[in-house]
Amino acid sequence: MNVPAAIQNRRAVKNFDLDHKMTKKERETLLALALLSPTAFNIQNWRFVVVDDPEQREKIRAASWDQAQVTDASLLIILCADLKAWKKEPIRYWHSSPESVQKFMVPAIQQYYDGLVQVQRDEAMRSCGIAAQTLMLAAQSMGYDSCPMDGFDFEADRKRGRRSPPARR
Ligand SMILES: Cc1cc2nc3c(=O)[nH]c(=O)nc-3n(C[C@H](O)[C@H](O)[C@H](O)COP(=O)(O)O)c2cc1C
Structure with a gap:
């Protein structure tokens, strides 16, 4: 370790x-490790969007100050968040806990986020930051370099995301 x-x-x-090219197994290992990142109330609000299509990558590169990493890295992960993960069947985040724990946690989740847009957003930033570091350190341990990036034209990327099917986990 x-x-x-x-x-x-x-x-x-x-x-x-x-x-x-990273192997399929390496990619799966890396993403499986990222999914072990902690989140508040275990709401797992991160969403990892893997972009393989070279054409999409070129477009994202163009909206990323032409930074070569976007097209040249063997794996491109866009780290997104579901701001409403807290209210989507929150029982599923605690399904394997004793009933007494579920009875406490599920209403606590609702109470913590409901109506508090800034708190929901802050939580997404915390979860994604931790997940990003997990990804980079896991990649390093597997012999891969990485580059965290926020040098994007956010508006252009947001519009492109709207035209694409929603990310799935
Ligand atoms: C949130 C964030 C955004 C970043 N965005 C970019 C980026 O768009 N392009 C880039 O080449 N590096 C980017 N970096 C990398 C930083 O420049 C780099 O981490 C910093 O200079 C320290 O160098 P080191 O990570 O090699 O120790 C970013 C880093 C962070 C944490």
Whole structure:
């Protein structure tokens, strides 16, 4: 368990090997590790959108100040959040807990977020930040460099997302 090595070796890398392809198993391992990231009340409000289509990647690159990582990395993950995850059948986040825990947690979730738009958004940012770091350190431990990015034209990406089918988990 060499977490310090992953932390020390991780750098925001700009140049990726165009010829390298991650295997399906490596991608699944990485995403499975990311899904173990903690979230408040276990609401799992992150959504990981993997973009494989080269044409989509080119368009996203164009809306990302032409940053080469967007097309050149062997894996591109757009980290999104469901701001309303807290109210979508919250019992499912606690289904394997004793009934007494469920009875406490499910109303507590509702009470914590209901009507509080800023709290819902802050929670998304916290969950995604932690998940992003989990992804990068897990990738590093698997021998992969990464680059966190928010150098986007957000409006252009948001419009493109609206035209695409919703992300699924
Ligand atoms: C939220 C966030 C957004 C970033 N956006 C970009 C980006 O758009 N392009 C880029 O090349 N690096 C980006 N970076 C990488 C930072 O420039 C980099 O993490 C920082 O300079 C420290 O270097 P290091 O990560 O190699 O230690 C971003 C980092 C963070 C945390």
